[in-house]
Amino acid sequence: MPLSPSQPPVPQLLTAEELAKVLRTSRKSVYALVERGQIPRVCIRRVGRLLRFDAHQVTLWLGSHGGEESAP
Numbered sequence: 001m002p003l004s005p006s007q008p009p010v011p012q013l014l015t016a017e018e019l020a021k022v023l024r025t026s027r028k029s030v031y032a033l034v035e036r037g038q039i040p041r042v043c044i045r046r047v048g049r050l051l052r053f054d055a056h057q058v059t060l061w062l063g064s065h066g067g068e069e070s071a072p
Contacts, residue, residue, distance in 0.1 A: 013052035022058065034069055 010014040014022070016030045023030065031038045034051065 011045075012055040013047070013056065014055050016053070019053045019058065022062075060071060 003007055016027045020027045020030045030039075031051075034044060037058045039053070040057070040061055043061055044052050
């Protein structure tokens, strides 16, 4: 059943493993970033005990940090 134009799109949720691939880090590091509050709460969704990450919000978060990575 297709969504009508008036309905907002269903957000795509990423697993910690998928987010780790995007961030080029490990799944364990993603959980550490969450624990330290370095991933904004708006990106995080709880599905029972599991953490999922809103792909759109992650994209906005990463876009706002463009160029802030330290050089090797």
